[in-house]
Amino acid sequence: MDQVMSICCYCGCGCGLYLQVEQGRVVGVMPSHNHPVSQGNLCVKGWHLHEFIHDPRRLTQPLIRRNGTLLPASWDEALDFTAQSLLAIKEQYGPDRIGVLASAKCTNEENYLLQKFTRAVLGTNNIDHCARL
Numbered sequence: 001m002d003q004v005m006s007i008c009c010y011c012g013c014g015c016g017l018y019l020q021v022e023q024g025r026v027v028g029v030m031p032s033h034n035h036p037v038s039q040g041n042l043c044v045k046g047w048h049l050h051e052f053i054h055d056p057r058r059l060t061q062p063l064i065r066r067n068g069t070l071l072p073a074s075w076d077e078a079l080d081f082t083a084q085s086l087l088a089i090k091e092q093y094g095p096d097r098i099g100v101l102a103s104a105k106c107t108n109e110e111n112y113l114l115q116k117f118t119r120a121v122l123g124t125n126n127i128d129h130c131a132r133l
């Protein structure tokens, strides 16, 4: 079994761990005792981090709802659809009818860009974050 150093992606703490890899599949995690943040500790989410990686229910491509059914779409289609929908909502109802939820799974830089996009491009301060544990 191989061990690959990584960081838990479930929240902004960024605890250190080793992914346990067997025959190309992540089968478990172990905490990193040398990590300066977590020092050998993981919460229950971190201990189960590996379970989503190969889960068949994991989304691996964009989906667009058409006539009530979610259908696979390319990234270009999904981004065009999202941009057009946000623009239509903004024009018809105003920017404050849009809200954006950022994610602790993103980096600080990605979350910074998202709030900048929300405020400067969409024109609303309606942005929140799920990092409060």
Ligand code: SF4
Binding pocket: 008, 009, 010, 011, 012, 013, 014, 015, 038, 041, 042, 043, 044, 045, 046, 047
């Ligand atoms: S979810 Fe738990 S293990 Fe993962 S980074 Fe946050 S505190 Fe650490």
